[in-house]
Amino acid sequence: MNILPIIDNRKNLFKKADFELVYYSHLVAKKFGGKVKAVVIGAHSEAGILGKYGADEVIGIDYNGTFDTSVFSTIIKKISDDYIAKLIVLPHTSSGKPLIGSVAIKLNAASVSGVLNIPEMENNSFIFKKGTYSSKAYSNIKTLSEKVVVSLMTNSFSPVEVGSPVPVSAISMEFVSPKVKVVAVEKAEGKIPLTESDIIVSGGRGLRGPENWGVLIDLAEALGASTACSRPVSDVNWRPHTEHVGQTGIVVRPNLYIALGISGAIQHLAGVNNSKTIVVINKDPEAPFFKAADYGIIGDLFEVVPKLTEAIKRFKGGN
DSSP, rough: EEEEEEOOOOOOOOHHHHHHHHHHHHHHHHHHHEEEEEEEEEETTTGGGGGGGGOEEEEOOOOOOOOHHHHHHHHHHHHHHHTTTEEEESSTTHHHHHHHHHHHHHHHHHHEEOOOOOOEETEEEEEEEEEETTTTTTEEEEEEEEEEEEEOOOOSSOOOOOOOOEEEEEEEOOOOOOOOSSOOOOOOOOSOOOOGGGGEEEOOOOGGGGGHHHHHHHHHHHHTTTTEEOHHHHHHHHHHHBBBBSSBBBHHHHHHHESSSSSOOOHHHHHHHEEEEEEEEESTTTTTTTHOOSEEEEEEEEHHHHHHHHHHHHHHHTT
């Protein structure tokens, strides 16, 4: 079978999430047989690098317009039909999530969003695992159609180099007219997206005000981490809304999540509880976050965090 990981590279910058998508497809192909044909929409002159992460072939589509589900889903359908793909793999991101339904409809395919595993097979049908009830439980979803479209949760698989660069086949095609006109796009520049961050340091109301955020930033810089915050913090404009993590903000899955002065309301936990390791620093021993933490420090963050930051700097300096 052919597996098509779909990569949006209109900014000509391959990201860790792109390599993860290809590597995941490689693992599925390795288990069930088949070829990984990575589809790169946008700049693809350097796309051969995807072969390092398991792509058997790279298909490049020249497109530098704005993101539009009708345009992207039409491109994906044509490539899927031409290459007789059984599995389409999208990222579970702001672009992948709106695409999955549109692509599934065009292909008359099953769809499973936010998958977490290499699927099992039963009677020629895939069985995927995904989080449910804000990831407090897991569901096993069995697909019943010949073609399947899935979106992969970020940071579910660490990409590993398993091959070498491969040739890129450039394909030209006519694009449908977008159904939506994008007037302007405002993005936070110069930061690793929180969904792709390996380490996140996050702050809550326990920091008492925006003027105290330096203690958090110092720790983040020492760790090479991204910064985030709870909803109450972004609601009062202490920090930008692009840093708000939680059920109503950005859902993250870093290797390490450090919470400073965050009580751990259920809405916040729903957005971070799939982090591989959670560290909580809070002076309230009854803070709910401690129940979800792998490690906890009960103490004043303004005393604990500077000492932690200095210890990390000393450790890095000696190594």
